[in-house]
Amino acid sequence: MHPGPLAASDLASYLPVGLILLMAVGFAAANIFLSRIIGPSRPGGVVKGQTYESGMNPVGTARKRFNVRFYLIAMVFLVFDVEIVFLYPWAATFPNLSPGTDEGLVWLGRIFFFLFTTVVAYLYGFRKGVFKFD
């Protein structure tokens, strides 16, 4: 179907989505309601109220300080990520450029400029001490 305008009648095609939404909400509500009615109710002791951590006894508090380095590494990873995301469409288009012209060179120059900006991002990260593990 070509991406034409959405007429009012087209809204009918969203009916299945609406039905699924209704079913999802209904299923959740019914389960809560049913477990309240037919589920056994035994107020538990100390162990039952504890936080479940893969079967281990919980240690310490949840309000623990994390090293900010984890976030820095995540950010540096994002630079790689975005780079790859842009490189894919570029690589997919490159063979289709008109042969015999200098179009290919122009496109190559552009992607090198883009890679250069990534290098700047890394230089910046390096100077800020992102890669310093002490």
Next chain:
Amino acid sequence: MIDRIEFLWPEIALFVTTCVVMVLGLSRRIESRRMTALVTGLGLIIAGVLAARTTPIPGPRSGQVLLPELIPYAKVLIASVGSLLLLLQAGTVDRAEEAAIAAGQRPYDPLRTNRAEYYAFFLFSLTGLMLCASADDLIWLFLALELTSLPTYIMVAMSTGRARSREAGVKYFFLGALGAAVFLYGFALIYGGTGSTNLNAIHAHLAAHGLNLTALAGFILAFLGLCFKIAAVPMHFYAADVYQGAAPQVSAFLAFVPKAAGFISILLLTATIGWSYAADAQGPLYTPITQSAYDALEGAVSMGLPEPIRVFLWVIAALTMTVGNVLAILQKSVKRILAYSSIAHSGYMLVAVLAGPNNGTFSQSGLAAVLFYLLVYGVGNLGAFAVLACLEGRPDADGEPAEIEDVDDIRGLWKTRPLLAWVMTLSCLGLMGLPPLLGFFGKLPLFTSGLAAGEIVLVVILGLNSAVAAYYYLRLIKASLIDPPSDADLPATPTPFATRTLAGVLSAAGVVVLAFVGGGLMDRSERAARYTSMMAVAPPPPPRKTPYVPGDDTPFPLPIPIGAR
């Protein structure tokens, strides 16, 4: 192969400058770190020159079919006001840190120095603003608007060391995200209603089929979200708190950059809808006026935006002017007064957006009025904030030099700092719109374009509000120029950064000088507002069967400029 990139050289220049600044600002040598501001200024000047040399080609290649001449004007304006803003930013972020390093109290630590980021964010935001002006696609527009806004959230938070600034940054970020969500939803609905994200294709679709309900809802939501950027009434709540929490030089930045982005986007979207619609008697749809119908109706029917959008923007404009001015009267803090006055100015400009292009001359075209007023407002507002940035008191509990807070703090400025008193006076008179100054020549076309479009009631509201605004501007002038100096404990000491004073003096001079030599600027803005519409082409083009292909040179019949008919 010619493509869009030749219209993007100013943005590319700014981006390369950003890269240089990011590396340079982290240098171990203080001389190199000091270079960052200079390099930033150089980049802005180069971007401005490149923008001035851009020759717009009307057609899909430049990206702008509807407002083909907008790019050079908007980008030169952005580069010029951006350079003035840059002068104001000296010593904003790392003053205490650099002082400690110079005194040998602390070794140089790249992690603690944030000058590089500050100037990089400054440039990123201006790059986003320029990209807004080049936008021809809803997705492009959204990304450009976000690139404009995201750095400003951080600039607000890091502008001073006070908790108040961080609070302002967080408030601004969350409300900004809300605004972005609203206009993004609007964009999605516009796509749903017209089948394209390309503004030209949307315009062609609307010209052929009129405005359906889905697209109408989309446009209303998009305008509502953009109201956040221009601080117009339903989305204005953040303005006073954020402007007050940020350092004055950052408030000056906020008062111009996101507002300019919002107005450029609003102009692009209203141009996409077109100003030559007529309400359809058959139902809620709005049919476009074609050439033959236009000739038949000319003079008999006033053209305008589709009625629901007109009413929506009408109400927002009237409320924004009134709320902004009335609340400004009630404020004690200078920054809050200026924040509410900036809200009111958004309302004034919305009047001209409603007026539309009319016959395209400077006195009648609302588009030209908005584009010229952006300059007028940018210069006047910068001067007023520059005075605040130039004055500081003893360091307070946070270790930051105290800022000008109340109107009482600038009392007797004529005795202590006569130059700044005059800068404040001229800027306020300029914002007020007093006849011999630039503000008057900016405000006059807002009135005349509104009248030409037949918005009499709105123009009356605009006139009343201008009178109300005079009260608080005169209050600022009286405090700085007439009142005796106060013996309060905040002696307004000069800032050690001379460029801040220079920025103020240049803006005040601009308010006076541009009023006398600004004729060329008016011509430029009239040219920039040249609007071409496909509504006037008869018969309307058939709906597009294939998605828009970038580089496709002949997707639409070339439109006839409205003025040329």
